[in-house]
């Protein structure tokens with residue numbers, strides 16, 4: 001199995017690159033942000049529980065997020081591997097994912113962090129909001145999301161670095177050029 005964590009701050013391009021990677025490597029894409037948004041749109045119980053938290057730019061509690069993630073993995077028993085996009089966002093989530101995969105005789109293959117500076121992120125998301133209309137893309141909410149990233153999520157990096165699983169790729173430049181670099185890292189896992 002090829003289990004990849006695509007890591008990076010809001011607006012780093014995780015979604016864009018995930019779409020390209022799943023078709024190249026035949027993986028299942030799990031974006032916790034997309035799943036939450038689908039629940040909110042479908043007005044499910046979970047959706048109602050998280051909609052305000054997300055609109056405010058805060059992280060959803062670990063217990064809710066981890067349970068949802070595990071459910072999503074279980075629903076794809078035929079998967080050749082997964083790309084985790086937007087998960088794990090806390091060290092507790094990373095530990096839970098490791099444990100869940102180990103219990104299923106699997107593991108994270110590698111973690112690739114897309115490196116993008118804060119100024120570029122803010123510009124990209126301002127542009128995206130014109131199209132997405134996402135409430136959490138508004139300037140004040142975005143500020144909160146970036147704070148959550150640098151306050152909590154960034155600590156996931158040393159967690160994986162200690163396991164020797166972390167690679168970094170420059171997330172600024174042409175989409176195709178970044179995709180090529182990501183592919184090179186992934187191909188090196190099997191080499």
Ligand SMILES: Nc1ncnc2c1ncn2[C@@H]1O[C@H](COP(=O)(O)OP(=O)(O)O)[C@@H](O)[C@H]1O
Nearest residue numbers: 010011032033034054058059060065086087089
């Ligand atoms: N792993 C997670 N843990 C906690 N909250 C999450 C997680 N994934 C997504 N969310 C919630 O969904 C929101 C949107 O996530 P996402 O679509 O990944 O956005 P982006 O990458 O643009 O920040 C987050 O700001 C957070 O509120």
